[in-house]
Amino acid sequence: xxxxxxxxxxxxxxxxxxxxxxxxxxxxxxxxxxxxxxxxxxxxxxxxxxxxxxxxxxxxxxxxxxxxxxxxxxxxxxxxxxxxxxxxxxxxxxxxxxxxxxxxxxxxxxxxxxxxxxxxxxxxxxxxxxxxxxxxxxxxxxxxxxxxxxxxxxxxxxxxxxxxxxxxxxxxxxxxxxxxxxxxxxxxxxxxxxxxxxxxxxxxxxxxxxxxxxxxxxxxxxxxxxxxxxxxxxxxxxxxxxxxxxxxxxxxxxxxxxxxxxxxxxxxxxxxxxxxxxxxxxxxxxxxxxxxxxxxxxxxxxxxxxxxxxxxxxxxxxxxxxxxxxxxxxxxxxxxxxxxxxxxxxxxxxxxxxxxxxxxxxxxxxxxxxxxxxxxxxxxxxxxxxxxxxxxxxxxxxxxxxxxxxxxxxxxxxxxxxxxxxxxxxxxxxxxxxxxxxxxxxxxxxxxxxxxxxxxxxxxxxxxxxxxxxxxxxxxxxxxxxxxxxxxxxxxxxxxxxxxxxxxxxxxxxxxxxxxxxxxxxxxxxxxxxxxxxxxxxxxxxxxxxxxxxxxxxxxxxx
Amino acid sequence: xxxxxxxxxxxxxxxxxxxxxxxxxxxxxxxxxxxxxxxxxxxxxxxxxxxxxxxxxxxxxxxxxxxxxxxxxxxxxxxxxxxxxxxxxxxxxxxxxxxxxxxxxxxxxxxxxxxxxxxxxxxxxxxxxxxxxxxxxxxxxxxxxxxxxxxxxxxxxxxxxxxxxxxxxxxxxxxxxxxxxxxxxxxxxxxxxxxxxxxxxxxxxxxxxxxxxxxxxxxxxxxxxxxxxxxxxxxxxxxxxxxxxxxxxxxxxxxxxxxxxxxxxxxxxxxxxxxxxxxxxxxxxxxxxxxxxxxxxxxxxxxxxxxxxxxxxx
Numbered sequence: 097x098x099x100x101x102x103x104x105x106x107x108x109x110x111x112x113x114x115x116x117x118x119x120x121x122x123x124x125x126x127x128x129x130x131x132x133x134x135x136x137x138x139x140x141x142x143x144x145x146x147x148x149x150x151x152x153x154x155x156x157x158x159x160x161x162x163x164x165x166x167x168x169x170x171x172x173x174x175x176x177x178x179x180x181x182x183x184x185x186x187x188x189x190x191x192x193x194x195x196x197x198x199x200x201x202x203x204x205x206x207x208x209x210x211x212x213x214x215x216x217x218x219x220x221x222x223x224x225x226x227x228x229x230x231x232x233x234x235x236x237x238x239x240x241x242x243x244x245x246x247x248x249x250x251x252x253x254x255x256x257x258x259x260x261x262x263x264x265x266x267x268x269x270x271x272x273x274x275x276x277x278x279x280x281x282x283x284x285x286x287x288x289x290x291x292x293x294x295x296x297x298x299x300x301x302x303x304x305x306x307x308x309x310x311x312x313x314x315x316x317x318x319x320x321x322x323x324x325x326x327x328x329x330x331x332x333x334x335x336x337x338x339x340x341x342x343x344x345x346x347x348x349x350x351x352x353x354x355x356x357x358x359x360x361x362x363x364x365x366x367x368x369x370x371x372x373x374x375x376x377x378x379x380x381x382x383x384x385x386x387x388x389x390x391x392x393x394x395x396x397x398x399x400x401x402x403x404x405x406x407x408x409x410x411x412x413x414x415x416x417x418x419x420x421x422x423x424x425x426x427x428x429x430x431x432x433x434x435x436x437x438x439x440x441x442x443x444x445x446x447x448x449x450x451x452x453x454x455x456x457x458x459x460x461x462x463x464x465x466x467x468x469x470x471x472x473x474x475x476x477x478x479x480x481x482x483x484x485x486x487x488x489x490x491x492x493x494x495x496x497x498x499x500x501x502x503x504x505x506x507x508x509x510x511x512x513x514x515x516x517x518x519x520x521x522x523x524x525x526x527x528x529x530x531x532x533x534x535x536x537x538x539x540x541x542x543x544x545x546x547x548x549x550x551x552x553x554x555x556x557x558x559x560x561x562x563x564x565x566x567x568x569x570x571x572x573x574x575x576x577x578x579x580x581x582x583x584x585x586x587x588x589x590x591x592x593x594x595x596x597x598x599x600x601x602x603x604x605x606x607x608x609x610x611x612x613x614x615x616x617x618x619x620x621x622x623x624x625x626x627x628x629x630x631x632x633x634x635x636x637x638x639x640x641x642x643x644x645x646x647x648x649x650x651x652x653x654x655x
Numbered sequence: 656x657x658x659x660x661x662x663x664x665x666x667x668x669x670x671x672x673x674x675x676x677x678x679x680x681x682x683x684x685x686x687x688x689x690x691x692x693x694x695x696x697x698x699x700x701x702x703x704x705x706x707x708x709x710x711x712x713x714x715x716x717x718x719x720x721x722x723x724x725x726x727x728x729x730x731x732x733x734x735x736x737x738x739x740x741x742x743x744x745x746x747x748x749x750x751x752x753x754x755x756x757x758x759x760x761x762x763x764x765x766x767x768x769x770x771x772x773x774x775x776x777x778x779x780x781x782x783x784x785x786x787x788x789x790x791x792x793x794x795x796x797x798x799x800x801x802x803x804x805x806x807x808x809x810x811x812x813x814x815x816x817x818x819x820x821x822x823x824x825x826x827x828x829x830x831x832x833x834x835x836x837x838x839x840x841x842x843x844x845x846x847x848x849x850x851x852x853x854x855x856x857x858x859x860x861x862x863x864x865x866x867x868x869x870x871x872x873x874x875x876x877x878x879x880x881x882x883x884x885x886x887x888x889x890x891x892x893x894x895x896x897x898x899x900x901x902x903x904x905x906x907x908x909x910x911x912x913x914x915x916x917x918x919x920x921x922x923x924x925x926x927x928x929x930x931x932x933x934x935x936x937x938x939x940x941x942x943x944x945x946x947x948x949x950x951x952x953x954x955x956x957x958x959x960x961x962x963x964x965x966x967x968x969x
Contacts, residue, residue, distance in 0.1 A: 165872055195874045204872035212865040216887050216962060225883075226873045261963045277873065 116183060117142050118285040118316050119164050119202070123177035126159050126168055133159045135340040138177075139333075141285055146317040148331035148348070150324055150363070152567035153538075156340040157320045161287050164318070165202055166194035182284070200230040203278035207290035209270035213262040219273040220246070220258025226280035245276040249306055267432070268299035275306060279315070286310060289320040296431035296594060301638035304329050322567060324367060325597075325640040328352055336360045352642055366572035367642065368601035376579075377572030377601070393604070394422035397555045397588045398476075402452035403442050412438040413449075414612040422555060423582060425589040427603030427620065429596060429635075435612035436592045440558050443590060444478055445469060457555060474504055477549035481561035483541040487533040493519075493544055494529040497551060504552025518547040521584075523577060539570035546577065550585075558590045563598060575602060596639050600624050608632050663959055663966060670955055674948040681944035682735050685937040686728055692933070696720055702931040704745045717742070740938040745930055750938035753923060758942070761912070761919035765904045767835060768842035773897065775847045780854035780889070781881050785862050794851070801848030807910040810841040814914065827916035838915045842907060846900050853896055857889040864888075890961045898954035902947050 117140035126134040134156040141147045151157040162168050164181075166189060179186045181197055189197070198204070206212040213222050223242045227233060233241045246254035249272040262270050271291065278286060288307060292300040308330055311317050321327050327334060327348070334351040336344040336359065344357040355361045366377050398420040405413040413435045420426045430436045441447045443454055445461040453460050456476050464472065480486045487496055497515040506514055516526045522543040533541055542562065549557050559578070563571040575598065581587060593599050599606060599620075606623040608616040608631065616629040627633045692699045697714050706714075715721055718741075719730040734741070740750035783794040817837060818826035824837050861867065862885055870880050908921030920939065927935035959966050 162868075167868065167871055191876075195876060197874075198872050199874035204869065206865050206869055206872075208865070212869045214866045214870070214884050215964060217884075225870070225875065229874045263964050274869070277869075 115142060117180070118182055119186075119318075120178065120180045121164075121176050122179075124160065124163065124179065125173075125175040126156070126163055127173050128169075128171055133340050134163070137335075137337070137340075137342050139335055139342075139345070141316045141318050143284065143316050144311065144314050145332050146311055146319060146330045147333045147335065148319040148321060148327040149335045149337055150321055150327055151337035152322055152363075152569060154339070155337040157337050158289055160337070161204075161289050161318065161320050164285075164287060165198050165204055166191075167198075196230075199226050199278070199283065200232075200281045201283055201285070203281075203283035203286045205271075205275055205278045205286065205288045205291050207292075208294035209274040210262055210267070210294075212274055213270060213277075215262055218259050218261055219265065219270070219277075223258070223273065223277040223280055226277050230281045232281045241280075242276075245280055246273065249273075249276045249279070250302070251276070266299075267295050268302060271295060271299070271303050272306065275303075275310075279310065283315070285316045285318060287318045287320070290322065291319070292326060293321075293323070297596060297635060298431065298638040300326070300640070304640065323640070324352065324363060324568075325642050328642045329640050336363070363568060364642070366568045368572070368575060368595075368597045376576050378569065378576050393424040394586065396420070397422050397457055398443060398590065399455040399458075400439075400443060400452070401454075403439065403449045403454065404451040405438055405442060405447060405449050411612045413442065415452075416607075416609070416612075416614045417452075418607050418614070418617060420556065420588050420590055422588050423586040424604045425582065425591050425602050427599035427606045428590065428592045428609060429594065429599045429606060430609035431594060431635075433611070434609040436594075436609055437560060438612075439609070440478070440560050440590065440592055444476060444558055445473065470503075474552040475554050476556045476558065477552065477554040478558045478560065479542070479545050479549050479562045481564050483545035484533055486545065487541075489532065489534055492530050492532055493536075496533070496544065496548055497529075500548045500551035506551070514551075515547075518550055519544075521550060521581065522547045523573075537570075538566050539573060542566065542570075542574050543577065546574075546581070550581070550587075554587065556588045556590060558592070560592045561594065562591075564593065564595065571598070578602065596624075596635060608635070666955070666959070667952070670952050674952060677948055678941070678944055681941055682732060683728075685940050686731050689933060689937065690724070699931075699933055700741075701744050702933060704930075706744055710744065714742075714744070735941065740941065741934040743927075743932055743935050745927075745932045746935070750934050753935060754920065754938050754942055757918055757920050757923045760917060761905070761908050761921060764835065764838055764842065764908065764911070764917070764919065765901065767839045768846065768904065769897070769901065771839055772843040772846040772850055772900075773893075775843070776850035776854055777886070779847075779851045780858055781878075781886065783851075784855045784858035784881070784885075791855075794855075798848040798852050801844050802852075804844070806841055806845060806907050807914060809844055810838070810911055810914040813837045813841055834915075834917070838911050838917060841911055841915075842904060846904070849900070850893065850896060854889050854893055857892050858885055861885040861888040887961060891958060894954055894957045894961065898950055901950045902943075905943055905946065 120140040122138040124134055124137040125132070137156070137160055139147060139149075149157045149160060159168060159172075163174055166186070168174055174187075176187060181189075182201060186197075213219060220239075220242050223245055224238050227238045227241055228235070242258050243254045246257055251257050251269055251272050257265065257269065257273070262273075265273065275286075275291075286307075291307065292303050295303060304326065307317060307319075311330065317330065319327060319330055331348040334344075334346065334348045335342045336351065336355075336357065338359050344351055344355060344360045346356075351360060352364065355364060362378075368377055396419050398418075400419070401417050403413050403416045404411065416435070416439055418426060428436045428439060438447065442449050443456075445454070445456075448462070453462060455461075456472055459472055461469065461472070491499075494512075494515060497518060498511055501511045501514055502508075515529065519525060519528065524540060524543050524547070528536065528540065528544070533544065536544065545562075546557075562578075563574050566574060578589065579602070582589065589602070591599065591602050603620045605618065606616070606620050607614050608623065608629065610631050616623055616627060616632045618628075623632060624636065627636060689699065690696060696718070697711060697720055700714055700718070701711070719727045722730075738751065740754070742748075743750050743753055746753050779794065783790055814826060814837065817823045825834050858881070862881075867880055867884060870884050871877075875883070905920070908919055909925055910921075911917070912919040912921035913925065920942075923935065924939050926932070927939065
């Protein structure tokens with residue numbers, strides 16, 4: 097790259113390659129049969145610029161991204177007012193011409209490298225593939241260039257890693273390798289579709305730094321994300337998409353600070369980090385924010401003492417103690433492999449600890465007969481991340497609830513009324529009774545899962561990543577629902593999440609886990625404002641923040 | 656790197672161990688069958704041929720028929736271990752020699768058919784997966800026909816058209832390549848259709864995977880994506896199916912060798928069964944069991960070659 101682009105968003109003369117858009121679309125429409133996925137989207141990405149498309153699932157953001165590579169698929173109809181790639185009319189591109197664009201002029205990074213890299217090939221071969229396809233270096237230099245590229249994206253021991261398979265690498269290294277394969281031929285534009293969604297927060301921060309570095313060296317970025325905070329770190333310009341339409345479009349700072357469109361405002365309000373416990377996240381337009389009165393904590397419902405559990409000699413949980421009182425929420429936060437899920441399974445009595453004890457309502461799991469365990473299990477229920485896989489797909493909602501009510505000892509005669517009552521409690525009505533989980537939306541499914549958990553009238557619900565699979569606005573509604581149920585019924589939650597913002601929002605107290613140990617345990621305010629453990633500080637520093645946008649105008653940065 | 660290799664070694668050892676158990680089971684079953692067959696064991700072994708009293712005495716001595724059952728079992732086991740499958744009193748040669756003379760032709764036919772089927776179905780699956788509706792419709796229609804026609808019928812049809820009418824290939828026996836063509840086609844046809852269906856289905860699933868999109872986004876042509884990425888992912892289920900098919904093919908040798916008047920294990924078995932030549936039948940059972948076990952070990956090793964994720968498992 098010669099000089100950094102100083103012009104930023106200001107359009108220069110069309111002939112100037114420094115400012116001429118790398119891609120430019122106006123009035124883009126994409127439809128699949130009857131489904132009109134993208135309706136009239138217009139934008140341009142210029143050198144050194146980062147444009148972000150933000151939206152929830154089904155908004156058409158990923159389809160838009162794929163259109164820029166000519167990869168919408170054979171069954172898609174693409175129509176645009178104008179569609180230019182580096183000045184050439186892309187609507188006239190044939191397959192061969194597109195192939196010369198893909199990987200060479202425009203690179204593409206998908207989320208979750210575990211499935212986005214070929215599991216049967218070493219990662220080095222994947223990087224080499226891009227080099228062999230476009231020949232930016234002679235054949236003999238490919239192996240050396242692969243190592244260089246891996247080093248460039250921050251992969252340690254690149255010679256060794258190049259020979260390893262995706263499943264042998266950590267999530268962060270995999271994602272770096274994927275990025276290396278996308279930038280192998282120095283494309284002028286890098287499209288990143290949810291590049292950090294499957295990653296832990298500290299790894300996410302590293303990947304975002306890596307993308308920022310690419311941008312600094314002059315690569316343009318098109319970032320696709322559902323997460324406004326991730327976008328705030330990098331974007332110069334933000335497009336908010338909903339149902340295939342761009343509802344808001346402007347400089348990142350303006351869109352994230354003074355959003356015009358009610359949908360953008362709703363998305364911003366739904367981000368849990370910025371709100372204290374007790375405020376509602378899902379705000380209907382024109383309605384003043386309501387607060388929820390948290391109940392006063394009661395007697396102890398879970399007491400875990402010095403829990404130890406090892407698998408194949410490797411400790412998964414190592415000396416963890418905590419207590420949870422009725423009407424209270426204890427957030428358990430940590431990255432993958434920190435032992436949070438093992439802790440949950442110990443608490444649920446699904447695993448027996450090697451040492452230590454768990455008491456539910458004052459009764460220990462240890463030494464119970466099978467019948468007594470079943471009886472105790474009514475007091476502690478669970479809600480998982482993906483309710484679809486925890487429902488029998490052939491069961492209707494009625495049968496799911498009926499079964500749960502039966503376990504809870506509800507007499508057959510009153511089960512139907514009770515099922516309707518449960519559905520009302522979670523904000524659904526009797527019309528879903530005869531539907532199957534597959535036919536419900538993600539949010540509805542999670543509500544049914546909560547209704548099922550409520551059926552035996554438990555004292556505690558263990559929530560294992562209950563909102564991680566949901567869009568931010570649905571996530572807000574489900575979190576509000578959990579808060580409502582807590583104030584109404586006095587239930588205690590053991591709330592497990594990797595998402596610090598969510599944990600911050602829902603918890604009274606927080607347990608921070610790393611490598612099976614509790615590194616910090618205390619009041620939510622103390623943990624988040626005056627963390628004692630170095631690891632907690634590291635986690636907090638890694639959270640992408642909406643207010644990062646104030647420092648995020650790197651296109652104007654002179655070298 | 657030594658970890659996976661050691662695990663692979665251990666896997667092979669366990670496989671060989673269980674295989675020995677399977678073979679021991681096969682030996683025991685044929686020994687039991689021999690003794691459960693109605694009539695005197697010596698008569699059963701002799702079958703429908705007539706022998707002199709000296710030969711009869713020799714059989715009784717060979718099998719230890721005058722001694723307790725357990726000793727007989729031990730003697731039998733010991734002989735099988737030494738590779739002595741006994742004597743066919745109808746063919747007047749050792750069972751091992753009889754099978755050895757016929758095995759080559761059958762293995763040649765089976766392997767050729769298998770190679771043809773694998774090549775054809777891989778090509779067809781690669782060409783038809785995720786294509787226009789009519790291509791897939793046509794292909795799956797033909798596959799249905801191919802699976803439905805019994806092998807003996809295919810064999811008769813091929814013989815009628817290409818040997819009797821067109822005279823392109825020899826009608827009976829047939830040495831070398833020309834004699835092999837029609838039987839190979841007859842045997843390979845149902846296998847090809849089955850494999851094509853399975854491979855196309857798994858290819859279509861694989862082509863939806865994100866890593867395929869990534870490869871396309873790198874600028875890889877469609878054929879390259881199919882060959883270099885998608886194909887290998889369909890090989891694990893394909894190899895499983897092929898392992899099964901090898902066993903079935905040995906069974907289908909009986910009608911095919913009969914119709915094409917070929918030498919082979921099928922003809923040998925047929926003759927032995929109709930002539931009540933029990934030593935040969937028992938020998939064929941054992942050899943089949945050995946083949947099956949070997950194929951299964953190969954299949955398990957192929958899994959490890961194909962999918963690196965399995966190398967660390969277990």
